[in-house]
Amino acid sequence: MRTHYCGELNKDNINQTVEICGWVNRRRDHGSVIFLDMRDKRGIAQVVINPDNADFSLAETIRNEFVLKITGTVIARGEGLTNPKLSTGEIEIKAQNIEILNTSKPIPFQIDATDTSEEVRLRYRYLDLRGDAMQNRLRLRSQVTRYMREFMDEHDFLDIETPFLTKATPEGARDYLVPSRAHPGEFFTLPQSPQLFKQLLMMSGFERYYQIVKCFRDEDLRADRQPEFTQFDVETSFMSENEIMTMMEKMTRGLFKSVINVDLDDNFPTITYVDAMEKYGLDHPDMRISMQIVSMDKLMQDVDFKVFSGPANDDDSRVAALKVPGGASISRKNIDKYTKYVSIYGAKGLAYIKLNEDGPTSPILKFLSDEMTAKVIEMTGAKTGDIIFFGADKTKIVNEALGNLREQLAKDLDLFDKQWAPIWMVDFPMFGAGDDGSLNAIHHPFTAPSVDTKILEQTATTALSRAYDLVINGSEVGGGSIRIHQVKMQKMVLKLLGISDQEAQDKFGFLLDALEYGCPPHGGMAFGLDRLVMIMTGANSIRDVIAFPKTQTAACLLTNAPGSVPRKLLRELSIQVSLAEKD
Amino acid sequence: MRTHYCGELNKDNINQTVEICGWVNRRRDHGSVIFLDMRDKRGIAQVVINPDNADFSLAETIRNEFVLKITGTVIARGEGLTNPKLSTGEIEIKAQNIEILNTSKPIPFQIDATDTSEEVRLRYRYLDLRGDAMQNRLRLRSQVTRYMREFMDEHDFLDIETPFLTKATPEGARDYLVPSRAHPGEFFTLPQSPQLFKQLLMMSGFERYYQIVKCFRDEDLRADRQPEFTQFDVETSFMSENEIMTMMEKMTRGLFKSVINVDLDDNFPTITYVDAMEKYGLDHPDMRISMQIVSMDKLMQDVDFKVFSGPANDDDSRVAALKVPGGASISRKNIDKYTKYVSIYGAKGLAYIKLNEDGPTSPILKFLSDEMTAKVIEMTGAKTGDIIFFGADKTKIVNEALGNLREQLAKDLDLFDKQWAPIWMVDFPMFGAGDDGSLNAIHHPFTAPSVDTKILEQTATTALSRAYDLVINGSEVGGGSIRIHQVKMQKMVLKLLGISDQEAQDKFGFLLDALEYGCPPHGGMAFGLDRLVMIMTGANSIRDVIAFPKTQTAACLLTNAPGSVPRKLLRELSIQVSLAEKD
Known part of the structure; x- marks a missing residue:
């Protein structure tokens, strides 16, 4: 439908007849001449419509955000009328034909206005996304995942999909549940991470796996959390923590260089948990x-x-x-x-x-x-x-x-x-202790300790894990560990966490079984993609790097999700709403 | 942990000391010498352990599927002992050191056995996946998505993620529901496709979008369906159906050539719906x-x-x-x-x-x-x-x-x-008619008809849509259409489908609103990735191209999902199980 993108026209196109499609970014009447700033995904070009144009009266009906197809001739702008701020600022298009592909009601806020409330932006997300800021952030996000995939492909990792309808695993937050129709009274769980499946893929002999995948946590929402978020997920066999960290550091350095032209340190400093707590009070210190x-x-x-x-x-x-x-x-x-x-x-x-x-x-x-x-x-x-x-x-x-x-x-x-301060955090304790002396997993129950079962049992509260976190500018952008690959150790850790044999069997029986059939030593890492892109774009909120985010009350202002559901559908799922029973 | 992969060793490595890691594919005692076929993701190499080896008695305890690290010297096999079937068949590794990284219980079926029941394969999926067949299929699947992404990147499409926790849209199958804790009594829906969101992305000015994304349908399962499946999803603005089909055909041809070295026809034949029904009886005929x-x-x-x-x-x-x-x-x-x-x-x-x-x-x-x-x-x-x-x-x-x-x-x-017969199916009717004369959408309610609103209203039962399906060897691997981009037409189509204004507003109010703010002409396509990979690998079932599939009763034999959930968790979600009320 077009011969050129608006944003790509320049002096080289002068005298060419071009067809462009896009949105009216701004319409101005200068006496008897109408100017249109036409916008498409590559940028903006100025169109001029003279009163002798057969479509002039049509042009008078045009308003902002109308969608047009314009045929015209590229001409040089008159002296003093060029706009050095625009890549197309030296030319304009003298319109011959104008076709209105669609109209638009008056828009509730100016595209690219900076003072629009987030509520209105999310309600009219399709308008908000037309602005440069959101276009650029989502383009950068796409470049980030592209770089990651290319890096992983080059390093012989396979992109393997893991299930979304699965079984609860203990990542610490609440699970989202999905009632099963085929199995009345039973539920699937949406994964908080592909943790167990990526470990199973190692037990399946794939050796190098990655995935960029949605994960789900039904948390009490904080400013920078979303009920669904995206994880760049990696797992390898037969590699030590240092080898994994070196590879992931290389990926991160290449990513920053390639996408935002930032040179991160050649060797990210390594800080121990004890050191970080003493000197910076946090396990994800901002080392800028x-x-x-x-x-x-x-x-x-x-x-x-x-x-x-x-x-x-x-x-x-x-x-x-x-x-x-x-x-x-x-x-x-x-x-x-x-x-x-x-x-x-x-x-x-x-x-x-x-x-x-x-x-x-x-x-x-x-x-x-x-x-x-x-x-x-x-x-x-x-x-x-x-x-x-x-x-x-x-x-x-x-x-x-x-x-x-x-x-x-x-x-x-x-x-x-400094502007950028990536560090590795290491030597985390294996367990934290509750007030009642009960232990909880600092990372997750599949993280390997740095000692054997006998010593672990004796020194649980002081034992260190083989976990590592990547912290950039005070944000934990990634974390990982060497996993437990021997069933004896896994059972010991679950026992120390106060999980009974029966509970362990019910919840992770399949993992415990799999560990007994030749599980290789393995480990991996997961990056929070939203957080990482937020840091790379300088956005203030992860909602600004997600096309259709939820609000802090886990709702979508655009579609009004969640919503009520006809009772008949719930009956088919063998459930009913029970507001009274709520605690 | 390794210097070489097993499968890559050959005569060039003779006399080198190597370290390999992997699984014991087979162990054989030849009199006083022990032979191990060591397997890793690149292939198999033979290890020989002589009785004078210090680890010989350790080696006697080794069984199939143990995980080992072996240090040894690559030597030429004796005359008559080479194995031309193996890439490593001219050499073997004389073991010096053997480290048992993990043991294995006797496995319930031979890796790569072809007579294992699917139930057992799915129950022990981590063993089944170790076999060549599944390794190759999932590697090919990863190559397929890689090719798709590279093609789309080259053609300036952005990879943009759409939400999983969203609102019901009418794709025809039952939705999976997700109870909301923050909004008691309300539910999210897992998407049957990103249809409305990809249209919203066009209204957001992105012009070219793609995504490889999980979708969900709570269907009565047939042999070749899964409750969660993967879609390669594309949407563009300002392109005609022919332009979209040409581009997608180029992608498909490149994909087959690149991944399985198959030359598909230069121009896929186009067959109309009427023609296909008359001559082949189906709208997805096998033209081989x-x-x-x-x-x-x-x-x-x-x-x-x-x-x-x-x-x-x-x-x-x-x-x-x-x-x-x-x-x-x-x-x-x-x-x-x-x-x-x-x-x-x-x-x-x-x-x-x-x-x-x-x-x-x-x-x-x-x-x-x-x-x-x-x-x-x-x-x-x-x-x-x-x-x-x-x-x-x-x-x-x-x-x-x-x-x-x-x-x-x-x-x-x-x-x-012939071996390969890709075709485009076009000129589908816009609507099908029920026995009571009510109309239903042949594709979905957002598909554009090839006539204007006035004519559509008069000729609804005979009007054609601007939809197109890609059929390969009798399988519908992809389908798409030009979408409705004007609110008047969208309301007309919903009316013809018997959807009241109120219902339309409740379900798609956000879409109807968005259509009024400068929606560009747009269209797109979606490929069923599982089906496509199944055809490309020659697998008999889509379960054979998915790492962790569900059975035909929508269950996971490995993890035993779905499962029951403590009543306390359900109370937090304001729901309860109600088996008695089931129809």
Whole structure:
């Protein structure tokens, strides 16, 4: 229907007769001449319609977002009328024929307007997606998956599809259920990840598998989560964690170079879990920020200030300081704001020392000797103009409070020292412990520990796993591990997690069986594609890198899904709605 | 962990020390020497373990499907001991070190055995998948999607993901439902295809979209259907049906050449629906078979044989003949079998005339004059040694009976004239009519008719659609159409389908709205990937081209999905099982 795309016309086309199709991005009447900015997926070109054109009166009916086919001649724009901002800015198309392929009602917001509420954008997603921002993000997303696939193809991985209608596995979040009609009263589960199937593919001798696949979690939605999300999923046999990490790092580096022309570090730094918690308070630290948390436990053990000495003398607690360069200028009001911010994580206050021109000032100076204050300044390396914040509480609270405060302050005060900071996080604990002493899996129950069954049983709470996470700019974009490949170890781990033999058999009997028939050593990784693309595009929300996302209440404003269903359909599925019984 | 793959070793590696990993495909004790056939994803190599090896007693414990790492030296096989069937047949590996990475219980069936029941294969899918047949099919499947993606990338299509948790759309089969926890009493639907979303992407200005995506249909399962299946899905704007068909044909031709080295016809023949029904009885005829159905209506209008003259004089009925070359040798018993076969389609009998050396014989000869019999022979072109079968009944019954009989006979008597026969089916009717005169969509309600709204309203039952199907060897591997892009036409079609304004608004309000905001002319196509790969691999079932398929009762024998779910989880979803209420 077209000879050219609008966005590709230039001086070389002058005097050519062209046919273009697209949308009216903007229509302007200049006295007796009508100008149309015609938009297609490659860009915008200006069309001019003179009053002597037979279709002039038709053109007068044209409004924004009408769909047109225009036949015309490319001509040079008059002097002073060129538009250097447009690739097509040196030419325009003198229309001969105009065909209205479709009309449009007045649109509820300007395409590419930046102040449209997200609710309206999602309601009229088909208009929102016409704008440059969303077009570019989804084009980049397509380039990202293309690069990944080409890399995996080159490295001899097979793209193998795993089932969507499957059985519950314990990834930690709630499952979405799908009632079965053929098996009344029974349910399928939508996968939270293809974890068990990709392991089964290793047991099936494929050795190298990948897939870019939708996964599902019925979570209480946070700002950056979606009920359905996309995973770039990889599994290999006969490779060590270092070999897997090296290959995935190469993929990541190539991806950033190829798609957004960013050179990531040649060797991503490796940080241990213990180190990250001590220095950055989080297991996914943003390493664009050089600020570190400094432990003050030893220093504070004997101070006459219970707020500090208490935690300093408790094994489960911690006293730590965070020096913020230039932070002395933070106002009292903003310190109150940060105090409120750390309270989200359970901190009961936010002590600080400001280093002004005339020396340190702080409400807590009175509790510390001058010598002690000097030591704190020395240990944190604080200088005049800085501020030192303190955390003193249970270790978990201090880490979360100061770890998140560190990243919030970096944003507020622009304390980023580099643009891109990819790291590998390693040496995670195998288990976390609940308040009742029960163990839970830090990654998932199929992650291999770095010790054998005997030692694991004796040292469960301190044992490390063979897991690794890829963190870029403070976001966990991928994670993986070497998996358990021996049935004895798998049963031991399930037992340590408090899963009875019967429950294990019911839920993972097929996996336990399969482990007994020559399961190779294997491991892999999964990337959160939405998160990764969000980081690469600089979008503020994963909803901005998904064509048709759900809202934070897991609804689709465009289609109004979910919706009610005729009772007859539910009867066929042997279920009924039971609102009263809800907890 | 390895220096080489087993399957890649050859004479060039002689004297090299190699490390290989893999499975024991077969273990043989030859007197005091142990031979292991080691298998990995690239193939098989023979390992020899001599009695002087320090690991010899360990090797004695090795059984089939153990997972080993072997370090050894590649040596030439002795004279007369080479195996020309194996790429590695000229060498063997003299083992130095043997490491058992995992053991295996005795396996329930031999890998690559051809007589294993499908039930056992699916139960132990991870063993079944280790065999060459499944490895090759899934490798080919991965190559197919890779080719498709590369083709679409080259043609500037974007890979865009559409939602899985969405709203019911009317594709004809039952939907799978997903209860929403956030919206008690409401349900998502798993998509039967991304149809509406890909149309919305055209309205969003993307112009060229593709996706390889899982779709879901809760159908009564037939031999070649799966509750979840994979679709290669394409949509474009501003392209005519011919342009789309040309592009998709080029893709298909390139795919067959690239992946299985088959040259498909340069121009796929185009057959109209009316023509196909008349000559082949089916709208997806297998054109590897040159046999055609010949209409006898005019000839039989005045015969004194009500079985023929009745249908010949009825507009909704048909008399037709199918000549089968060499069919005179079909036994009485087999004719009974075919009579039973056509009864599946409602045929009440299967009249025939055999042309033996001594002339025509048939139970119906007595009802036909010699002249009439001669005319039948002339019209069908039958020769001595052939058989002519007749169908005389409602047109639908005759077409289905003779159309399917034609293909069954071709299989039984090997009457295929070529290996590959791709065709385009075009000029489908827009609507089918139910017994009560109500209309239903032959494709789906978003397919554009080839006439305008006014004419459509007047000629609904005879109007043609702008749909096209790609049929290869009698299988519909793909189908598509130009879509309705104007709201007036869409409302007209929904009205003709008996969908009330209210129902239309409830179900597709978002689509009707979107059509009013500058929807471009658009169309597309979808390929059934499973079916296509099945044809390309020559597999007998789509279950043989899917890693983890469901059975015909929509269950997974490996994981035992679906399964029961704790009542607590159902309560959180505001549903309960209600077996008693089932119809």
